[in-house]
Amino acid sequence: MTETAQISMMTSEQVSSLIQAGQRVWVAGDEALLSTLPKGDWIGATTPYFMTEEGGAHTQQSLQVTILPKEVAKISARFYSAEELCGLAADYPANGFAYILIPAFSKAHSVFAQDCSNWPGVFDRPLIGWIAGVNVDQIGSATPKVFNGLTGESSAEKAVVMHVELVSELMAHANIINLFEPAAGDVLTFPAVGFDVTECFVNGEARNFSAYLTEHAYDTRLPLVADYMGAHVNVSVRSVDALAGKVSFYAPVFPGVEYKAAAPVADYATEFRNRLVDNHENPVFTCNCILNYLYAGLEGTKTGDWTGPITFGEIAYMLLNQTLVYLTFEKAS
Template sequence: MGARVQESKLLDIRTATELILGGRVLVISGDENLLERLPKGNWIGGTIPYFYLKNECGRMDKSKVFVTDFTESINDFKILTLDEETLSSICLTGFDNGFNFLILPALQSIHYNFALNVRHYEDLYKNPLIGLVAGTSLEENKNLSKTFNGYLKESSTTQAVVLQCSLLPSKVARIEIVNVFEQSDDFYIEVFEDTFKVKDCLINGDWINLYQFIKDKEVDISYPLICDYSGASVNVSFQLLVNETKEVVFYAPLFKNKRYYFSKKLDSYQQSFQAKIAEVLERETLIIYNCNSILNYLFGELHKNDIGFSGATTFGEIAYCLLNQTFTYLAIDE
């Protein structure tokens, strides 16, 4: 038996507008100028112009928006804008049975705050907390990413937006991840505070400057660090090496009391993904949403390759916590 995958679509602005005016409950990704033009309605959005597509090559597209329509899957919904203070109550304001879809603006205080503190949120595991970090065109680094509350027709560069959905009692939503990267056991890293920036750390128990270690060992930083969360491989991706301060900056935090490993080399992202996703499709019944990292889009050259799914790329994936370089999906069990 194979999973049924509810397809999300890249649509022109007119079709997306018609869906909104028809009262559909939507998550929309796209270029800021297009999202600004959409009417008020039951939708949330985030700026992201990169898409991976089924049966065709992925692309950056500023003429269309990517739409996930949850209307047929859900029973009820609400849309909220959250600031740093109210974000921690996200799991308390949702429904008894359902899921929460969160969009955060990239590299803002609320993004860092979420990444560092979400594991302490009350009732975190009551319902799936899934979502994405919005981003911008990689060539136009000047713009900030934006989140959109379509219900109020408001946008923000600093606040998060959540679509809280309820499901019928016969249905349960479940988040799962597909991580093609595997840890290499040669070296492990430990830090002594929860941090996005690392200068000195322990590598195999020795106190070492991480920046220098990466330079000396010629580590390929397009591969993430990996941490084992009791069977879940959680990636932390390198953002940059700062020459002036000899620091290494990451897209997600490294936490103290955990061991982070470098990744094994892959021959092909696409082939590794296909091998892992085949098991998923065999196991699952219904998948209603998926997203993949912009770093996997670049790493796997998804502008030239098809991985059998369509989705918007993300500048960080939310699966209860902040992930990097990970394919994330929402399944429904009945």
């Protein structure tokens, strides 16, 4: 049996009433609206993009709220600086999960993306969350923020984490839906960890990566795909600068990991919608990638019964791209 949470679009006044009534909530939306909310049992982050009950939406006039179900026994929340994030597992609940929100383009974003798999205990409990964003046409001029409602503070540099204790009868699970599979062909490796790449190895031969992608007329809507402990993980291309010979990604590549180009998806929008409709789990929380929203044309399109924020990166233990991440509660065995 999976427990559920209520996820819906609301006015800031409606959300304020929920918080004042003692509801435990997660909130997503515009900074101006989030800043009006009272102190209480909530955390939140900025994004103007959502999967709603009516379909994909772009709005700065409403907030999206996840009301945590009664099976949540206890919560705590705090900010973590980039330097403090390595110790976040020390605060994990005995039975439950951690929900993490990180501002895009911050030092915390970079540190988490590149280092989290090396932190002690980080995989001991489900870690799920997302990267806060802004309007895509305001990148560089607007600043993503995260909010700790328990203290009434916000930050553009720190992560905020809510540690959630569940009743003993339930366990939390972090789950991923990924459309992409590695294609047959060249094996790509990289000499160093990072979001920006100049050199790579193609089947062991050193190449300039920008030149390689240009030579192959690579469709940058398709990510690179790697096998991380049995799961296919995407690294999405942000830009290819042929003049500078540099390629930038939305998540870092790692040395010692083999990557392949993703196999093309015949109809991105249809396949994405079908995968959601065919999945009969009942998620407590869902978030989806801004690239899926843009490339699959999800604005105005209903994605089954799935609702949640559209994000600048999804987190299921580590930073992911072009995936849908969701959280379920299951009966403890």
